[in-house]
Amino acid sequence: MARQVSGYALTLVLTCMHFETLAVHAGHRPDPATGAVTPPIHLSTTFERGKDGSFPTGYIYGRDANPNRRAVEQCLAALEGGTGAAAFASGMAATSAVFQALAPGDHVLVPDDSYYITRKLLQEVFARWGLEHTAVDMTDLRAVESVLRASTRLIWVETPSNPLIRVTDIAGIVAVARRAGARVTCDNTWATPMLTRPLELGADLVMHSTTKYLGGHSDVLNGALIGREDDDLFQRIRGIQITGGAVAAPFDCWLLVRGIRSLPYRMRAHCQHAAAVAEFLASHRAVARVHYPGLRSHPGHSVAKRQMTDFGGMLSFEVHGGRTEALRVAHGSSCMATSARQNSFRPEELRSSAARRIDGSADQDLQRVILERVYSGNNSALVPCAC
Numbered sequence: 001m002a003r004q005v006s007g008y009a010l011t012l013v014l015t016c017m018h019f020e021t022l023a024v025h026a027g028h029r030p031d032p033a034t035g036a037v038t039p040p041i042h043l044s045t046t047f048e049r050g051k052d053g054s055f056p057t058g059y060i061y062g063r064d065a066n067p068n069r070r071a072v073e074q075c076l077a078a079l080e081g082g083t084g085a086a087a088f089a090s091g092m093a094a095t096s097a098v099f100q101a102l103a104p105g106d107h108v109l110v111p112d113d114s115y116y117i118t119r120k121l122l123q124e125v126f127a128r129w130g131l132e133h134t135a136v137d138m139t140d141l142r143a144v145e146s147v148l149r150a151s152t153r154l155i156w157v158e159t160p161s162n163p164l165i166r167v168t169d170i171a172g173i174v175a176v177a178r179r180a181g182a183r184v185t186c187d188n189t190w191a192t193p194m195l196t197r198p199l200e201l202g203a204d205l206v207m208h209s210t211t212k213y214l215g216g217h218s219d220v221l222n223g224a225l226i227g228r229e230d231d232d233l234f235q236r237i238r239g240i241q242i243t244g245g246a247v248a249a250p251f252d253c254w255l256l257v258r259g260i261r262s263l264p265y266r267m268r269a270h271c272q273h274a275a276a277v278a279e280f281l282a283s284h285r286a287v288a289r290v291h292y293p294g295l296r297s298h299p300g301h302s303v304a305k306r307q308m309t310d311f312g313g314m315l316s317f318e319v320h321g322g323r324t325e326a327l328r329v330a331h332g333s334s335c336m337a338t339s340a341r342q343n344s345f346r347p348e349e350l351r352s353s354a355a356r357r358i359d360g361s362a363d364q365d366l367q368r369v370i371l372e373r374v375y376s377g378n379n380s381a382l383v384p385c386a387c
Helices: 007-015 019-025 067-080 091-100 116-126 141-146 170-180 232-244 250-260 263-282 301-307 322-331
Strands: 084-088 107-111 132-136 152-158 183-187 205-208 223-227 287-291 314-319 354-358 369-374 380-384
Touching: 019 067, 019 263, 067 084, 067 223, 067 250, 084 091, 084 232, 091 116, 091 205, 091 223, 091 232, 107 116, 116 132, 141 170, 152 170, 170 183, 205 232, 223 232, 263 287, 263 314, 314 322
Parallel strands: 107 132, 107 152, 152 183, 183 205, 354 380
Antiparallel strands: 084 223, 205 223, 287 314, 314 380, 354 369
């Protein structure tokens, strides 16, 4: 019935769905040509004109739009509660588009604890273009206010942060930004729209590396931006997506829509297992500190409890004995398999040495933790729960 109603009514139907139902139905429609309930993969880069020279299907060229990309964009906009979404070839392509939408001389605030490549992008690429930035502790609203400038146009939020799992008060940052006339973009990769709703808290844009939790199977390289409003900022981003051409591939979009269907159930398991591992590590004599917002000892626990529906599947911990011991822990189990990288951390900048993925069991034994990625750093191990 929803497929036969107007666009407004269809949006209303989707927003009334529970998240689990929405994850299954958003962006999905039976193929009009065959009735197939699983959409086909549209690999064509060009589309046929009508006899009058128009493009009656609305598709012109693969860089401009593609049925699979449109489906995943509709899905992501529905999940985040936004008016539109733009799918990119990676999370960093999406991040770049936000910075490209600004102007030389503009100023950006970024977290001092954030995905290293975001800072690297600003330092090594956009600084040469004239975009200025300041790194600040986003959990300290007074500190954020103190580094605002007249030229500040954007505050970039990452919560929970990578790698120290700091939790930022999104609504608080939005209030600071509004007083300064700045926009807020929130990297919601680790929380996902299942746990945190940045747009409902006032953020202007949400960024995802959909490669991670949303894709869920380590076989998709993809990113996305979702806009709260279809305003001038989002239209500039859409133009950058189309003109710059860093668009998501049709097959990746198809895989992403498929992966999102299981997101709610995976996230519940991730949260449950991360909480169990955090409790185990917190009582372990070899562990110096555990960074997990579900622990009452975490400085961001109250903020996380207020703005998240659960505490997430990511945690980090520091072990006694420094970097050498951290690497020994990272490599010390036959259940752990290292891979090339997610981040390239500089030891002098970050206190993290290893990233892990929790397997599907609820066993609290540390040897059940599956190591996915190893980071170089000083003395802590970062533990992501992914499927």
